[in-house]
Amino acid sequence: MSPRPATASRIARCLRALPAFVFAALFAPHAAAYLDPGTGSILLQGLIAGLAAAATFLSLYWQKAKALWRSWFGGKSRDDGDDAGPR
Amino acid sequence: VASVTAVPGSFRDPGGRVWRVGDRILRTVMPSAAPHYEFARDSGLLARLEERGALIGHAEVDAAVLGDAAAGARYVLEHPRLPFVSHPYEWPFAALQAAALLQLDLLLEAIAAGATLSDATAYNVQFRGAEPVFIDTLSFRRYEEGSYWLGHRQFCEQFLNPLLLRSHLNLPYHAWYRGSPEGIAAADVARLLPAWRKLAPNVAMHVVLQARLQAGQHAREKAEAAVARGGGLSRKGFTDIVRGLRVWIQGLEPAQSNKTAFADYATDNTYSAADTDFKARFVAEYAASARPAVVLDLGCNTGRFSDAALEGGAGYAVGVDGDTDALDRAYAISRKRKRPLLALHMNLSDPTPSQGWAQGERAGLAERCAQSCDGVLALAVVHHLAIAGNVPLAQVVRWIASLAPTGVVEFVPKSDPMVQRLLALREDVFADYDEDTFARALEAEAEIVARETVPGTGRRLYRYARRAPGRA
Numbered sequence: 001m002s003p004r005p006a007t008a009s010r011i012a013r014c015l016r017a018l019p020a021f022v023f024a025a026l027f028a029p030h031a032a033a034y035l036d037p038g039t040g041s042i043l044l045q046g047l048i049a050g051l052a053a054a055a056t057f058l059s060l061y062w063q064k065a066k067a068l069w070r071s072w073f074g075g076k077s078r079d080d081g082d083d084a085g086p087r
Numbered sequence: 088v089a090s091v092t093a094v095p096g097s098f099r100d101p102g103g104r105v106w107r108v109g110d111r112i113l114r115t116v117m118p119s120a121a122p123h124y125e126f127a128r129d130s131g132l133l134a135r136l137e138e139r140g141a142l143i144g145h146a147e148v149d150a151a152v153l154g155d156a157a158a159g160a161r162y163v164l165e166h167p168r169l170p171f172v173s174h175p176y177e178w179p180f181a182a183l184q185a186a187a188l189l190q191l192d193l194l195l196e197a198i199a200a201g202a203t204l205s206d207a208t209a210y211n212v213q214f215r216g217a218e219p220v221f222i223d224t225l226s227f228r229r230y231e232e233g234s235y236w237l238g239h240r241q242f243c244e245q246f247l248n249p250l251l252l253r254s255h256l257n258l259p260y261h262a263w264y265r266g267s268p269e270g271i272a273a274a275d276v277a278r279l280l281p282a283w284r285k286l287a288p289n290v291a292m293h294v295v296l297q298a299r300l301q302a303g304q305h306a307r308e309k310a311e312a313a314v315a316r317g318g319g320l321s322r323k324g325f326t327d328i329v330r331g332l333r334v335w336i337q338g339l340e341p342a343q344s345n346k347t348a349f350a351d352y353a354t355d356n357t358y359s360a361a362d363t364d365f366k367a368r369f370v371a372e373y374a375a376s377a378r379p380a381v382v383l384d385l386g387c388n389t390g391r392f393s394d395a396a397l398e399g400g401a402g403y404a405v406g407v408d409g410d411t412d413a414l415d416r417a418y419a420i421s422r423k424r425k426r427p428l429l430a431l432h433m434n435l436s437d438p439t440p441s442q443g444w445a446q447g448e449r450a451g452l453a454e455r456c457a458q459s460c461d462g463v464l465a466l467a468v469v470h471h472l473a474i475a476g477n478v479p480l481a482q483v484v485r486w487i488a489s490l491a492p493t494g495v496v497e498f499v500p501k502s503d504p505m506v507q508r509l510l511a512l513r514e515d516v517f518a519d520y521d522e523d524t525f526a527r528a529l530e531a532e533a534e535i536v537a538r539e540t541v542p543g544t545g546r547r548l549y550r551y552a553r554r555a556p557g558r559a
Contacts, residue, residue, distance in 0.1 A: 034100050035206045038240030039310040040273065040301025044292065045235050046313050047300075048328060049320040 091156045095447040096210065103225045106156055112168050113153055114145070115160035120225050123202075124162065127227035132200040136221070141193060143167065143213075143222045164224060170381050170403040170429075171459045174449050175209035175245060176264035177407075177431040177439060179414040180253050180341045181422070182219070183260075186212040187246035189219045191333045194236075198326055203230040207238025209245035209270075210449075214429050216403075217422035233319040236328060243293055244270025247332070250339050251276055251294070255284055257342035259411050261432045268443055274298040289335045341415065362541050366466060367395035369539055369548045370495055374399030377493040377552070379462025381405060385435055385487065386468040390417045390428045393464065397427060401462060407433040407452075435468065436476035456490045463487060463494035466548075470499040473520055474509045480520050484528035492533075492553040498525045500545040522547060 089109030097105035102120025106113045116124050127133050136142035145164045150157035157163050175183060189212060194204050204226045211223040236242075248271040249260035256279055263271060277285070277298045285295050300306055313319075374382065374396040380403065384393040387406025397404055406428050408414050417430035433439055433452065441451035450458075465487045472483045487496055499506055501520055526549070529535060533551040540547050 034102070035237055035241065037235060037237040037314075038301060039306045040297040040299070041240035041243070042235055042310040042313055043300040043303075043306060044297045045239060045320050045324075045328065047296070048292070049324045052321075052324050052327070 091153055093156070095445070096443065096449060098444075100205065100225065102205075103160075106153055108152060110168055111152070112166045113148070114164040114166065114224065115153065115157055116162035116164065116225060117159060118161050121161035123205075123228045124225060126229050127197075127200075127202055127224075130200050130202070132197060132202055132227065133224065136193065136196065140218065141189060141221060142224065143169075143220050145224050166222070166224075169213050169215065169220075169222075170427075171405045172450065172455055173214060173405075173429060173431055174265075174268070174439065175212075175249075176261050176268065177433060178214075179411070179418045179430055179432060180250065181415060181418050182214065182217065182430070183209070183246065183250060184336060184339060185217070185422075186214075186219045187242075187250065187336050188333060189221060190242065190246065191329050191336070193221055194238075194329050195326060195333075197227055198230060198322065198329075201230050202227045203234065203236075204228070204238055207242035207245070216425065216427045216429060217418055218425075230322075232322060234325075235314070235320050236325055239328070240273075240297070241270065242332075243273055243297065247293060247336065248273060248276045250336065251290075252279075253341050254339040255280060255290075255342065259432075261411075265439070265442075268449060272298070274302065289331070293332070359543075362544060362546075363391065365539075365541050366497070366548065367392060369537075369550070370395040370464060370466070371399030373493070373495050373537075373550045374401040374462070377462055378402075379460075379491070379493060381460045382462035382464060382494075383407070383456060383460045383490055384428075384464045385490075386466070386471065387417060387428075387430065387464075388413045389420055390426070390430065392466050393428045394426070396462070396464060402427070404428040405431060405460065407431045407435070407438075409434040436472055436478065453490070460491045461493065463491035463496075465494065465496045467497055467499060467505070469496065469525070470503070470506050470509065470520075474506060474517055477516075480517075480524050481528035484525060485532055488529065488532035488551060488553065494551055496529065496549045496551065497541075498522050498547045498549065500547075502545055 089111075092107050094105040094107055094112075097103075100120075101117065102123075103114055103116050106115065133142065133145070137144045143166050145166055148163050148165045150160060150163045152165075153160075153163055175186070178186065186209060190204075190207055190209075194207075197203055205228045206226060211221055211226060212219050213222050214220070249264050252258040252260045252263070252271065258279075260271065273294050277295050280290065280294065284290055370392050379396070379401045382393065382396045382401040382404050384390065384396070384404055384406040387393055387404075387408050388410070390404065390406050393401075393404035393406050404427060406414075406417055408417070408430070409432065411432065414430050414432055417428065420426060421428045421430060438452040441447055441449065441454055443449040456463075469480070469483055469487075472478045473480045484496070487494065500522060501507075501510075501515075501517070526535070529549060529551055533553040535549055536552050537550040538547060
């Protein structure tokens with residue numbers, strides 16, 4: 001693991017990276033086919049991939065934000081991160 | 088020596104072609120497709136799918152069988168011959184749905200094995216009775232992490248959108264699909280759907296948004312950049328899209344579907360059970376004597392007389408009918424009983440034409456019958472074509488006899504209540520509609536082998552056999 005910078009600056013950095021992350025998800029490797037896949041289909045799939053990536057990203061940082069909250073106000077956590085939220 | 092002919096409709100992917108040599112179906116695998124074929128073969132994917140019946144079988148054979156046609160090919164494969172080739176615009180709703188699910192299942196299984204499908208064309212699915220089978224062994228390509236589902240649009244146009252027309256709008260898709268054999272565009276479906284339908288996430292994504300993105304400004308440049316740049320759709324994202332579509336499509340039903348698929352549909356006519364049994368016996372006797380390998384049932388309804396032919400000794404039945412509900416039932420019965428009857432939508436006064444590229448890509452009814460059918464059933468059909476369709480009686484008879492070398496044809500006289508019903512609102516302009524004209528027309532085409540009157544009616548059953556040998 002790399003040295004841990006201050007949590008707040010990490011969150012800020014990741015949020016700055018979000019558009020690039022979604023953007024990157026729009027682009028796939030060279031995929032030659034005899035079939036024209038269609039503009040709308042490719043953009044739609046990129047969008048779905050972007051949304052999925054954004055959801056993953058946000059859920060990751062939601063976990064971190066919760067951990068941060070607990071470290072500030074929670075004292076000892078009730079359990080070891082096994083929260084009751086949706087799986 | 089049997090001549091080698093290229094099967095029209097297999098020319099789009101330069102990775103391989105399908106050939107017919109006599110009754111054998113062969114496929115060349117060109118060097119460009121060979122590594123993909125080897126990967127699918129060596130990973131065990133092909134064998135697994137073939138064993139389950141989801142993919143048509145194949146065997147590698149000596150290239151000599153194709154002569155010059157095998158030039159440049161890395162492999163020559165042989166496939167079992169299907170009894171009858173059909174087109175997606177002829178399939179009833181549940182058949183198109185089953186074909187769509189097969190396509191998605193194959194894709195999911197391919198991805199799990201590190202492969203993908205190069206396209207999603209509905210023409211890669213055929214039927215054995217009610218069971219769909221994937222016929223393109225060369226569609227499997229090695230999956231590259233991050234790649235898009237290149238067949239997504241094609242899948243939507245050739246499976247999803249026609250199903251939505253019937254399911255969300257109660258529009259039979261057959262005529263539209265036949266007139267647009269590459270499929271129905273998302274933009275067209277989006278224009279028809281009511282606003283509340285567009286709120287459903289699946290419709291919003293695969294229909295509305297896809298159509299919008301397709302037409303958006305600079306969309307083409309953006310998509311080209313996306314494909315060129317690389318990155319992308321994760322394997323999980325890919326499978327999630329496919330799984331989502333699968334769940335959605337599995338839940339689709341025809342609008343106003345009649346859940347009682349086995350209702351007494353056949354009772355909505357003037358025939359008694361005794362008439363039907365009599366006709367069934369006549370058909371069974373014909374099948375026992377002529378032993379047709381594939382019998383074409385014109386106006387099949389739910390397939391009652393195909394059943395008789397199959398019980399009598401016919402090998403396989405192809406039932407065609409223009410009644411969407413009857414066909415849905417015919418398909419449901421075939422599926423439930425594993426009956427070797429393929430139910431296809433067709434208006435008999437306008438049978439499926441040969442069409443597509445060079446008017447040969449998708450064979451019409453006559454061409455396919457010449458290749459596959461050696462028997463025909465035309466029960467309670469002639470009066471519909473001659474009176475409802477205004478086709479001269481002799482032409483109707485000639486057309487039926489042209490479809491197969493042997494068969495059973497029923498003549499329904501003008502005095503029959505069903506014919507009277509057809510004439511009730513119109514002038515009787517059918518001076519030549521009588522049994523004498525019918526019999527003379529049939530005799531001009533074939534030998535009349537048997538003739539019986541359906542007891543208690545004026546209806547007459549004819550069994551014919553064409554005089555000239557072969558399937559000219």
